Amino acid sequence: MEGPFKYIREGNGKVSRVIRMGTRKSQLARIQTDSVASRLKELYPDVRLEIVAMSTIGDKILDTALSKIGEKSLFTKELENALERNEVDIVVHSLKDLPTSLPTGFTIGAILQRENPHDAVVLHPKNAGLTLDSLPEKSVIGTSSLRRAAQLKKRFPQLEFENIRGNLNTRLKKLDEKDDYAAIILAAAGLKRMGWENRISQILGPEDCMYAVGQGALAVEVRAQDRDILEMVSVLHHPDTVLRCISERAFLKQLEGGCSVPVAVHTEVKGSMLYLTGAVYSLDGADCLKDSMQTCVEIDNKVSESAQECVHVAVTANNISSSALDAAEKLGMNLANVLLDKGAKDILTTARKLNDAR
Ligand code: DPM
Numbered sequence: 609m610e611g612p613f614k615y616i617r618e619g620n621g622k623v624s625r626v627i628r629m630g631t632r633k634s635q636l637a638r639i640q641t642d643s644v645a646s647r648l649k650e651l652y653p654d655v656r657l658e659i660v661a662m663s664t665i666g667d668k669i670l671d672t673a674l675s676k677i678g679e680k681s682l683f684t685k686e687l688e689n690a691l692e693r694n695e696v697d698i699v700v701h702s703l704k705d706l707p708t709s710l711p712t713g714f715t716i717g718a719i720l721q722r723e724n725p726h727d728a729v730v731l732h733p734k735n736a737g738l739t740l741d742s743l744p745e746k747s748v749i750g751t752s753s754l755r756r757a758a759q760l761k762k763r764f765p766q767l768e769f770e771n772i773r774g775n776l777n778t779r780l781k782k783l784d785e786k787d788d789y790a791a792i793i794l795a796a797a798g799l800k801r802m803g804w805e806n807r808i809s810q811i812l813g814p815e816d817c818m819y820a821v822g823q824g825a826l827a828v829e830v831r832a833q834d835r836d837i838l839e840m841v842s843v844l845h846h847p848d849t850v851l852r853c854i855s856e857r858a859f860l861k862q863l864e865g866g867c868s869v870p871v872a873v874h875t876e877v878k879g880s881m882l883y884l885t886g887a888v889y890s891l892d893g894a895d896c897l898k899d900s901m902q903t904c905v906e907i908d909n910k911v912s913e914s915a916q917e918c919v920h921v922a923v924t925a926n927n928i929s930s931s932a933l934d935a936a937e938k939l940g941m942n943l944a945n946v947l948l949d950k951g952a953k954d955i956l957t958t959a960r961k962l963n964d965a966r
Contacts, residue, residue: 626656627837630687630696633663634775639801640826641700644720644844651843660696662686684829688714691829697837699829702798703822703853706829708861708921716923717837718828718844719853723797725824727756727817729810730799731791732783739810740764740791747790750783754891754963756793758870759817762893776802793817797824818872818887821856825849832924842927848877850925851905851936852884857921858940859886863948868963869956880906882936886943888952891959897947903939905932 627648631641638661645657664686684706687699692713703719710716729740740749740760750772751757757769772779772789776798783792791809799808828841852875865871870889875882882905887898906929918926920937944952 622654624654624656626658627698627840628658628660628696630660630662630690630699632683632687633661634777636702636776636798636802637700640702643801644698644700644826644828647720647844648840652840655840660690662690688829691831697830697834698841701827701829703825703827704795704820706822706827706922707866708821708857710829710922713832714829714922715832715838715919716827717830718841719846719850719923719925720826720828720844721846722825722849722852723800724811725819726796727793727812727819727823728796728799728808729791729812730780730783730794730804730807731809732787732789735790736809740767740816743767743790748788750779750789750792753793753820754868754870754959755820755872755889756817758889758891758893758896758959759872760793760893762889762896763816776804780804780807795819795823814874814885818874818885821860821871821873822853825853832919838924838926842925845925845928847928847932850923850928851877851882851932854920854923854933854936855882855884855903855940855943856886857923858937859884859944860940861921862941862944863888863952863956865956870959871956877905880904882939884939884943886940886947888947888955889959890955891962895955897950897952897955899943899946901939901943901946903935905929905935 629641629645631637641659645659648657664683688711690696691699706716731738735743745766746768748768748770750770752771752773761769772782772792779792783789796808796811799805828844830837830841856873856875859873860871863871870891872887874885881902883902885900887896889896918924918930920933925933
């Protein structure tokens, strides 16, 4: 019973391992961590779970656009430090906030079934009943996502777009209690988890706004060498979601995009086929490169033997067919290469420069 792990002796004399889950302090992060905790509790009734909440630098800097701080891992660094020091064993994140490469020693041990991955419009109460099409000209839409702004500027040129920051609670408050924004755009998944589904007035389909890589899926980050925990969380993997998200992450990685470039995707699994559409945009949406590809991801039950073999864009999924995972990763890389051949690099470099200069 030595070592980095904490054990407790139950009243009946039984000794059980305590698994500690690290979380940010925001309400969304707590809800997401609690939902994974309750899944684990159902699957492993004997395991004792403890939740350790910490605030990260990213939570404290509320005045800088996320697109400027997103790539610096400000939301994840402290939690990874705690993982490294064995202070926690598991950290739950929104997959879309996790970079396509993690620092050495960490891996994504589980990707849970995706919620609705689309973006949603939340209206100021005075605009109830309207849509992005019917809002008055020059209405101000709040979003600090370059991806959302690029696509929506092109699609709805009569509207104006302005940054809005802060966690979900802060944003809804800024929307409702001031007159600065006619509407804001948020991920449907986050709104649903917060219990604010009733505020969604419109879900944006792929013709209006494609979603971010990994959007709507929860990821469980663990120590790459912690075999026990890896095995324990691996049962949370949702195979279709894993395949979709691996193709999306491979696409982003091959483009050398971070979480703060105007890159958007759309994926589907139908039968044994995985479909990926991916696009890159200039900041105003005027330039856009977009293409689609598909691959077969038939499950052949060949699961990989060594953990080393089975890491795809930082995801460890030893219980999913390695040939399906390989195919999904290749799909993302191949689609990115098609767009790179058409000049995607220039579009992204320019977007990044302009954004840094703002
Ligand atoms: C990332 C982006 C945003 C978050 C950029 C993007 C939105 C930033 C903004 C990478 N992370 O989507 O183009 O609107 O200013 C974030 C949210 C969730 C995870 C909130 C949201 C919840 C949904 C999920 C912030 N990260 O996007 O409305 O689990 O996917």
